[in-house]
Amino acid sequence: MSDEKQELERESILLRILWMVIFVIVWQLAEVVLGAVVLLQLGYRLFYGAPNGGLMSFGDSLSQYLAQIGRFGTFNTDEKPWPFADWPAPRTPEGETAHSIPPAPHPVRDEEPKL
Secondary structure, eight states: OOHHHHHHHHHHHHHHHHHHHHHHHHHHHHHHHHHHHHHHHHHHHHHHHBBHHHHHHHHHHHHHHHHHHHHHHSSSSSSOTTTTSSSOOOOOOOOOBBBBOOOOOOOOOOOOOOO
């Protein structure tokens, strides 16, 4: 019985190692994407004077995702990150408020008949 238990533990750790290698590769890709988001956000901030709300939300979700990968890889949790769990929801920003574009005014209708 103890041989069966050891075999199951061995298979379990081998599977875990496989997932860890896959998530290290995903980490590398996500790290590049996060770097691009940071640079885009910086450019947006310099041009408009305030950060972009969509980039803020995506950047927060992506950084939480990277944290989930780190927690899984360091054995702090057995829960695998996305796509096995839900994508992290963005939190409320604690820094600057996002740039907002006011809605365009309703166009005035031309009441004259067209020929």
